[in-house]
Amino acid sequence: MTNQEIIAQADQVIIKTYGRYQVAFVRGQGSTVWDADGKAYTDFLSGIAVCVLGHCHPRVVEAITKQANTLLHVSNYYHTLPQTEVATFLSEHAFGGKSFFCNSGAEANEAALKIARKYSHDRFDENRTDIITATNSFHGRTLGTVAATGQEKVRKGFEPTLAGFSYVPYGDLGAMEQAITERTCAVLVEPVQGEGGVVIPPQGYLEGLRRMCDQRDILLMFDEIQTGIGHTGYYFGYQHEGVVPDVMTLAKGLAGGLPIGVMMARANVAEALGPGTHGSTFGGNPVSCSAALAVLQTIEQENLLQHVQDLGAHFLSGLQRLQQKYPFITDVRGRGLMVAVELDRLGGPMVLKAMERGYLINCTMDRVLRFLPPLVITQQEVDGLLTTLDGIFAEE
Numbered sequence: 059m060t061n062q063e064i065i066a067q068a069d070q071v072i073i074k075t076y077g078r079y080q081v082a083f084v085r086g087q088g089s090t091v092w093d094a095d096g097k098a099y100t101d102f103l104s105g106i107a108v109c110v111l112g113h114c115h116p117r118v119v120e121a122i123t124k125q126a127n128t129l130l131h132v133s134n135y136y137h138t139l140p141q142t143e144v145a146t147f148l149s150e151h152a153f154g155g156k157s158f159f160c161n162s163g164a165e166a167n168e169a170a171l172k173i174a175r176k177y178s179h180d181r182f183d184e185n186r187t188d189i190i191t192a193t194n195s196f197h198g199r200t201l202g203t204v205a206a207t208g209q210e211k212v213r214k215g216f217e218p219t220l221a222g223f224s225y226v227p228y229g230d231l232g233a234m235e236q237a238i239t240e241r242t243c244a245v246l247v248e249p250v251q252g253e254g255g256v257v258i259p260p261q262g263y264l265e266g267l268r269r270m271c272d273q274r275d276i277l278l279m280f281d282e283i284q285t286g287i288g289h290t291g292y293y294f295g296y297q298h299e300g301v302v303p304d305v306m307t308l309a310k311g312l313a314g315g316l317p318i319g320v321m322m323a324r325a326n327v328a329e330a331l332g333p334g335t336h337g338s339t340f341g342g343n344p345v346s347c348s349a350a351l352a353v354l355q356t357i358e359q360e361n362l363l364q365h366v367q368d369l370g371a372h373f374l375s376g377l378q379r380l381q382q383k384y385p386f387i388t389d390v391r392g393r394g395l396m397v398a399v400e401l402d403r404l405g406g407p408m409v410l411k412a413m414e415r416g417y418l419i420n421c422t423m424d425r426v427l428r429f430l431p432p433l434v435i436t437q438q439e440v441d442g443l444l445t446t447l448d449g450i451f452a453e454e
C-alpha cells in the first residue's frame with residue numbers, strides 16, 4: 059500500500075487525536091525510517107525519545123525474539139526474571155530505589171501521584187494530598203496526569219479534573235516556596251522540560267527543591283520520562299546535578315520502542331504501596347522487560363552516554379553557528395542529544411521542509427524546533443541535518 063492508500067483508510071477508522079503528517083512509515087533501521095512510498099528519512103525524533111538505540115537494533119530484536127519464543131506473559135501474581143533484572147539495573151544505576159512496572163509514561167506518573175498520596179496518608183493524615191507541578195510541564199493524558207500537567211489546553215473540556223494540583227513557574231524557587239502549604243505532599247517536575255520546549259532550569263533549581271522538600275518531608279518526584287535513558291548524556295537527567303529524588307518515573311526510551319513504564323521510589327517510600335494498593339495486568343511484561351534489559355546493557359557496554367555528551371556538544375555548537383547567521387533564532391539550548399532551537403516565528407513550516415528533505419524533526423510550543431535523535435546517531439548524520447537546516451533557514 060502507498061502512503062495515500064494507508065492514510066485514506068486510516069481517515070475512516072482512526073480517531074483524530076493527533077494532527078498527523080501525511081506519511082505512513084513501514085520500516086526502520088538504525089537512524090533511518092522508510093515510508094510506504096519508499097522514501098527514506100533520518101530520524102531526529104526517535105519516536106519521541108523512544109527508539110534510543112535507533113530502529114530495530116539487532117540486540118533489541120534478538121532479545122524480543124528470544125523472549126517471545128520463551129514466555130510472553132504471566133500475571134503479576136508471579137515473579138519473572140526479566141522484570142527483576144530491569145529493576146535491579148535501574149536500582150543499581152539510580153538511587154537504590156525499588157520499581158513498579160506499568161506500560162506508559164502517564165501510567166508511571168499515575169503511580170507516582172498515588173504513592174505520594176499514600177505515603178503522606180500513612181505518615182501524616184488524610185489532609186496532606188496536594189501536589190505542586192510546573193507551568194508548561196507535561197505529565198500525560200490520563201485524567202490524573204492532565205491535572206498534573208501545567209498546561210490549561212490539555213485539561214480544557216475534560217473538567218472537573220483531579221483536585222489538589224497547583225502550578226508554579228518552572229525554575230522559580232521563590233514561587234515554589236510560596237506555593238507549598240501544609241496540604242502539600244509532593245512536588246513533581248521534569249529535570250528538563252521536554253514538551254515545554256527543552257527548558258533547562260537554572261543551576262541550583264533541583265537542589266533548592268530538594269532542600270525545600272527535605273525541610274517539610276515533602277516527596278520530590280522527577281518525571282524522567284523524556285530525560286531518562288540517556289538522552290541528556292546521563293542515564294537520568296537528575297544526574298547532571300546530583301540531586302536525588304524520592305520518586306522517579308520512566309517510560310519512552312526504556313524498552314527502545316516497546317511499551318513500558320516504571321515508577322521508582324526510595325525504599326522507605328516504596329513501602330507505602332503494599333499488596334492490593336496498585337497494579338497493572340501488562341506492567342513489566344517479559345517481552346518489554348527483555349527489550350529494556352538489552353537497551354540498558356547496550357548503552358552501558360557501548361559507552362553511549364559518552365557518545366551522547368560528545369556528539370551533543372558538537373550538535374549544539376553547529377546550531378550556535380547557525381544562530382549567529384540567522385537572527386530569527388532567538389536561542390539554542392540542549393543537554394546531550396536533547397536539543398532545541400527557539401525561533402521568533404512558527405516552526406511548523408520548517409518541520410515540513412525538513413521532511414521534504416528527508417529529516418524527521420519536531421516543533422513544540424509553536425516556536426521551538428526540538429531534536430531527540432537516537433543515541434546512536436552519527437556525527438555524519440548530525441552534520442547532514444545541520445546543512446539541511448542551513449538551507450531551510452536561508453529561505454526565511
Ligand SMILES: Cc1ncc(COP(=O)(O)O)c(C=O)c1O
Pocket residue numbers: 106162163164165167196197198199248252253281282283284285309310
Ligand atoms: C515528561 C513526560 N511525561 C509524561 C509523558 C507521557 O508519556 P506517555 O505518552 O507514554 O503516557 C510524556 C510524553 O511525552 C513526557 O514527555
